[in-house]
Amino acid sequence: xxxxxxxxxxxxxxxxxTLVRAIAVGVGLASLSVYNSDTQVLSSYRLAQIVLMAxxxxxxxxxxxxxxxxxxxxxxxxxxxxxxxxxxxTIVTILSLPAKLGPFLFTYALLQALAEYIxxxxxxxxxxxxxxxxxxxxxxxxxxxxIIIYLVVIIMQVxxxxxxx
Numbered sequence: 001x002x003x004x005x006x007x008x009x010x011x012x013x014x015x016x017x018t019l020v021r022a023i024a025v026g027v028g029l030a031s032l033s034v035y036n037s038d039t040q041v042l043s044s045y046r047l048a049q050i051v052l053m054a055x056x057x058x059x060x061x062x063x064x065x066x067x068x069x070x071x072x073x074x075x076x077x078x079x080x081x082x083x084x085x086x087x088x089x090t091i092v093t094i095l096s097l098p099a100k101l102g103p104f105l106f107t108y109a110l111l112q113a114l115a116e117y118i119x120x121x122x123x124x125x126x127x128x129x130x131x132x133x134x135x136x137x138x139x140x141x142x143x144x145x146x147i148i149i150y151l152v153v154i155i156m157q158v159x160x161x162x163x164x165x
Contacts, residue, residue, distance in 0.1 A: 005071045013122035017115050018078065024111035025085030031092040031104035038097075043163075045156045046098060049105065052149050053090040060086050070132040098160050106157045113150040116143045 010018070042050070060083040067076040089108050093101060120143045123129055123136060131139060 005073055007074045008072050013118055017118040020111055020115040024108050025082055027104055027108045028085035028089035031089055034096045034100040035092055036096045045160050049153050049156050050094055052153055057086050057090050102157055109150040109153040113147050116147045119143050
């Protein structure tokens, strides 16, 4: 079945998820304020955070391609916005000092995990979410995967704080 370009109806939970993600992207972009080009040694926790964030960044880029194939205009534009914010957060994670970056990374990961929880609620209430290539169980599994990764990033950030202070 070939689809025309369209804008999906999201409902309150869909818009709540969008708002939380937009705030998270704002936090990611605000993390540029702590960018530091000085050479530094990366701890194993920081390296793990970078790897996890890069994996999620790669998935977000792949989801842009999926949105193009799905032909959903708003979701495509927002996916690009979210991927840019995520990669900015990832690059700043690589190049900034842990003490200054910590609050940004913690807040970003917490907001993204919250957005995934909201998406799970949306998917459980939706009778038939219209997403090409993904059915409801796959979408729920993806949300669970994202939540786990973001929670691991949060836990590692808490460990970094405990080690530094």
